[in-house]
Amino acid sequence: MTVRFAQATSALLAALFISATCTGAAPARENPLLVPSTLPFGAPPFNQIRDSDYQPAIDAAMARERTQIAAIANDASAPTFDNTIVALEKAGRQLNYVTATFFNVAQANTNDTLDKVEAVEAPRLAAFSDSIYLNAKLFKRVEALYRKRDALKLDPESKQLLRVDYETFVHDGANLAPAAQTKLRAINQQLASLTTTFQQKLLKGTAAGALLVTDKAKLAGLSETAIANAANEAAKHGHPGAWMIPLQNTTQQPSLSSLSNRATREALFEHSWMRTERGDANDTRVTIATMAKLRAEKAHLFGYSSYAAYALTDQMAKTPATVQHFLAQLIPPTAAAAKREAAELQATIAKDGGSFKLQPYDWNYYAEQLRKAKYALDDSQVKPYFELNTVLTKGLLYAATQLYGISFKERHDIPVYQKDVRVFEVYDKDGSPLALMYFDLFKRDNKEGGAWMNTFVDESKLFGTKPVVYNVENIPKPAPGQPALLSAGEVSGMFHEFGHALNAFFATQKYASLAGTNTARDFVEYPSQFNEHWAFYPSVLRHYAFNYKTGAPIPQSLVNKIDAASKFNVGYSFGELLAADELDMAWHGLSASAPMQNVDAFETRALAQAGVNFPSVPPRYRSSYFEHIWSNGYAAGYYAYTWTAMLDDDTYQWFLAHGGLTRANGQRFRDMILAKGHSEDYATMFRAFYGSDPKVGPLLEDLGLK
Numbered sequence: 001m002t003v004r005f006a007q008a009t010s011a012l013l014a015a016l017f018i019s020a021t022c023t024g025a026a027p028a029r030e031n032p033l034l035v036p037s038t039l040p041f042g043a044p045p046f047n048q049i050r051d052s053d054y055q056p057a058i059d060a061a062m063a064r065e066r067t068q069i070a071a072i073a074n075d076a077s078a079p080t081f082d083n084t085i086v087a088l089e090k091a092g093r094q095l096n097y098v099t100a101t102f103f104n105v106a107q108a109n110t111n112d113t114l115d116k117v118e119a120v121e122a123p124r125l126a127a128f129s130d131s132i133y134l135n136a137k138l139f140k141r142v143e144a145l146y147r148k149r150d151a152l153k154l155d156p157e158s159k160q161l162l163r164v165d166y167e168t169f170v171h172d173g174a175n176l177a178p179a180a181q182t183k184l185r186a187i188n189q190q191l192a193s194l195t196t197t198f199q200q201k202l203l204k205g206t207a208a209g210a211l212l213v214t215d216k217a218k219l220a221g222l223s224e225t226a227i228a229n230a231a232n233e234a235a236k237h238g239h240p241g242a243w244m245i246p247l248q249n250t251t252q253q254p255s256l257s258s259l260s261n262r263a264t265r266e267a268l269f270e271h272s273w274m275r276t277e278r279g280d281a282n283d284t285r286v287t288i289a290t291m292a293k294l295r296a297e298k299a300h301l302f303g304y305s306s307y308a309a310y311a312l313t314d315q316m317a318k319t320p321a322t323v324q325h326f327l328a329q330l331i332p333p334t335a336a337a338a339k340r341e342a343a344e345l346q347a348t349i350a351k352d353g354g355s356f357k358l359q360p361y362d363w364n365y366y367a368e369q370l371r372k373a374k375y376a377l378d379d380s381q382v383k384p385y386f387e388l389n390t391v392l393t394k395g396l397l398y399a400a401t402q403l404y405g406i407s408f409k410e411r412h413d414i415p416v417y418q419k420d421v422r423v424f425e426v427y428d429k430d431g432s433p434l435a436l437m438y439f440d441l442f443k444r445d446n447k448e449g450g451a452w453m454n455t456f457v458d459e460s461k462l463f464g465t466k467p468v469v470y471n472v473e474n475i476p477k478p479a480p481g482q483p484a485l486l487s488a489g490e491v492s493g494m495f496h497e498f499g500h501a502l503n504a505f506f507a508t509q510k511y512a513s514l515a516g517t518n519t520a521r522d523f524v525e526y527p528s529q530f531n532e533h534w535a536f537y538p539s540v541l542r543h544y545a546f547n548y549k550t551g552a553p554i555p556q557s558l559v560n561k562i563d564a565a566s567k568f569n570v571g572y573s574f575g576e577l578l579a580a581d582e583l584d585m586a587w588h589g590l591s592a593s594a595p596m597q598n599v600d601a602f603e604t605r606a607l608a609q610a611g612v613n614f615p616s617v618p619p620r621y622r623s624s625y626f627e628h629i630w631s632n633g634y635a636a637g638y639y640a641y642t643w644t645a646m647l648d649d650d651t652y653q654w655f656l657a658h659g660g661l662t663r664a665n666g667q668r669f670r671d672m673i674l675a676k677g678h679s680e681d682y683a684t685m686f687r688a689f690y691g692s693d694p695k696v697g698p699l700l701e702d703l704g705l706k
Helices: 010-016 051-073 081-090 093-108 112-133 136-147 156-171 178-208 224-236 262-273 285-301 307-314 320-328 331-351 360-375 379-385 388-404 488-505 521-536 538-544 556-565 570-587 599-610 627-631 640-657 663-674 682-690 697-703
Strands: 211-213 243-245 407-411 422-427 433-442 452-457 468-475
Touching: 051 081, 051 093, 051 112, 051 136, 081 136, 081 156, 093 112, 093 452, 093 468, 112 178, 136 156, 156 307, 178 285, 178 627, 211 262, 224 243, 262 360, 285 307, 285 599, 285 627, 307 320, 320 331, 320 570, 320 640, 331 360, 331 570, 360 556, 379 556, 388 407, 388 433, 388 488, 388 521, 388 538, 388 663, 433 488, 452 488, 468 488, 488 521, 488 663, 521 538, 521 556, 521 640, 521 663, 570 599, 570 627, 570 640, 640 663, 640 682, 640 697, 663 682
Parallel strands: 433 468
Antiparallel strands: 211 243, 407 422, 422 433, 452 468
């Protein structure tokens, strides 16, 4: 049950239904977010929605749900599964739709108006969520049903929903004493406001951190396409005749592997590293230190030693100790690999005539030189074979068809929230409609960094709805007339996010709360990371990797180089990920009695204590711009990417042992994993498919660390 609410004011409600006072005047316009969509699959009517519609729609939908919740809580009849649990599932359906629509646009295509709406509504939504989960009458009904759950003779999915709802109420404070609940409400509202503050500071800090270059010679090493894109970016921001390199969300930046001018590399890295630490309005350090303190205090209210201990109770890993034991198996071989790689790079610098010590901003440049020397491979050789549209239609969608029997048809009649967004209808193996899929692929200044998937509408047999799904990427948009050519990493990224979409497509649940990607953080990344394997699977690669100019297929010799190079520099690439994992666990391992932290000092100390302060290998995200853990729901959960890499490598090994990419294997994975959602225990589900508990060996082997 997803519930996000706020206090609706009478003025805002009245604004929805104002009648014209002049005789003969047209009736008031209905808010398109508050009436059922007539579009296929109930897709949002973006051609009708105005920015001014969101706030009144959120408030009106919250008011409606408040009434529904009160009716359930105050029902005089004895609680039953239908009048309590199913009623809760139905309550707020309108609000879920409104907020799903709003938060996607606010993340992917925001503006000052939407920023203000989010700032106002975030604490209201948090407060109303608390008003549900801290409603004593409502919890009493849920608890009564949970205590006699075995006698209710529920079907397995319904019994699971009852369990999940009960545990959610408890996890959100229903069993706390009144004074603790009052404190919890205050903390939740503070955290909601701080989350919005962090998001907005980060977006602005990242945009402001773009590197402006006025001398083209300082861009030596970049391709002509990249230079043209930089010129276009500078002109767009009022700097004609200059060049601008925008920042992506990670610490390292793609251009660092190509820029031969060391001063330019250093400047670009510094812009990235310091984007939200300049002591200006976009500095996030006080914000995140406060959030960490509040989260620790929240966990203490529940009797947990840290926020990590509190947050992991409903995850596959269950405890911080399990996470740390898992990471501890990975750190020593990664540290050894990073040390070997650093020595090789230092030797490469010396061979190139340099007398300086390897720095983080040097690593990717010299790693690229070394990679070229070892494998005669660089992005300029690879990118011509990965034209975006071909990757999308003949790679991504083709692989899904081969595995799962589904098909796709692009639609141009579905309204979108930004002109570059593309929409496809998805058909099941029998030709019946399955889902609607949006792709928002290009980077924009008003789009949050990174890539993500979510839904506008979830699968639900209760509501008779099918999934409406979107993938968001941040691929640099080419200059007009130029093709969008992808790196191998960007290709993998597209397959990753589409793995989430497949998880949503194949949901079979009656209850949306248990469907698709409504799973634990350390399970939800499993289908997405597994789907990355098919990007370079031989039969898939042969279907889409053609030179965009000549039409020639990618040579097998180049494929061999890509494969051989995939394990190159893994000490660095996996090291920066493990550093981020440990930073997250450190921040959320703080006790409530710990003082407010000095962000930079804490970060340095945490990396050293975890043994992931690899020389010249910075964490993938610095604390001050670690969006996943401060605003994207991955608090004490960033390890999920590494944990699910273990699950996905185990699964891929199973596929290879059983014939590889086949419809039979795809169907088995669809039926036993993708279609299950949260209808079963995660460990039980995985064991049923794989035959045992997960093993770390295939992950180390895949990384070349075994």
